[in-house]
Amino acid sequence: MKWTDVQEIAIQLSDAHPQVDPLKINFVDLMKWVIALPEFNDDPKHCGERVLEAIQAAWIEEVE
Template sequence: MKWTEVQEIAIQLSEAHPEVDPLKLNFVDLMQWVMALPEFDDDPKHCGERILEAIQQAWIDEVS
């Protein structure tokens, strides 16, 4: 899984952390949690604020 697979990342994060409100998560933790996903395999340098915002929004949409 790569940074560009925003929807899939959001689904896996919502399953891995069902108790977390994605609105209250900071980007440092979000980035670490994404990189810790078992299927994730991408360079951290390919991640930026826009990608993290997209992942956070997709996660919000997933749990809404």
């Protein structure tokens, strides 16, 4: 997975952290959790605030 795979990242985060409210996660932790996903293999330097916002929004949709 790459940073651009926002929907897949959101699905995997939802599965990996079902007890977490995605509205309450900070971007530092979110980035660490994405990088820790088993299928993730992109450069952490390619991540920015917009990417994290998109991942968070997709995760919120996934939970709802």
